[in-house]
Amino acid sequence: xxxxxxxxxxxxxxxxxxxxxxxxxxxxxxxxxxxxxxxxxxxxxxxxxxxxxxxxxxxxxxxxxxxxxxxxxxxxxxxxxxxxxxxxxxxxxxxxxxxxxxxxxxxxxx
Numbered sequence: 001x002x003x004x005x006x007x008x009x010x011x012x013x014x015x016x017x018x019x020x021x022x023x024x025x026x027x028x029x030x031x032x033x034x035x036x037x038x039x040x041x042x043x044x045x046x047x048x049x050x051x052x053x054x055x056x057x058x059x060x061x062x063x064x065x066x067x068x069x070x071x072x073x074x075x076x077x078x079x080x081x082x083x084x085x086x087x088x089x090x091x092x093x094x095x096x097x098x099x100x101x102x103x104x105x106x107x108x109x110x
Contacts, residue, residue, distance in 0.1 A: 012058065012087065013056050013057060013058045013070075013087065014031050014032070014033045014034070014056070014057070014058075014059070014084070014087060015031075015032045015033065015054060015055070015056055015075060015079075015080070015083050015084045015087070016029035016030060016031055016032065016054070016055050016056075016057060016059065017029065017030045017032060017052065017053070017054055018049050018050065018052060018053040018054075018055070019037065019051065020051065021046055021049060021050060021051060022046055023046050023047050024043055024046060024047060025041070025043065025046055026039060026040050026041045026042050026043075026046050027039075027040045027042055027045065027046050027049060028040070029055075029057075029059060031059065032054075032080070032084050033084045033087060033088060038059050038066040039065065039066060040059065040065070040066050040067060040068060041062070041065045041066070041067055042067065042068055045068065045072055049072075053074065054074070054075035054076075054077060054079070054080055055072050055073060055074055055075060056072075056073040056075055056083065056101060057070070057071070057072045057073070058070050073101045075100075075101075076103060079100055079103075082100075083097075083100060086100070
């Protein structure tokens with residue numbers, strides 16, 4: 001993969017699976033688009049997330065470590081496959097991404 005592609009992806013949000021949690025210190029995330037593992041320095045989220053959780057976030061290099069830049073959006077397991085594909089597709093309508101990322105706010109009918 002070229003350096004330009006790596007730099008471009010580092011600026012874009014991606015779907016990550018939580019591989020390891022170090023409460024109060026950080027997380028290890030696997031980028032499901034690129035396959036990369038990143039040790040993240042993150043105090044708050046590391047107290048709330050659990051191994052196996054899926055999140056949409058922008059992970060960026062910060063010196064000798066990685067950090068989450070901006071917000072963290074939890075992702076439903078059913079969206080594990082389609083969301084990375086949508087993020088990779090330049091023709092994806094941003095409104096479709098908003099619908100998926102907002103699903104957790106829709107009231108459950110029962």
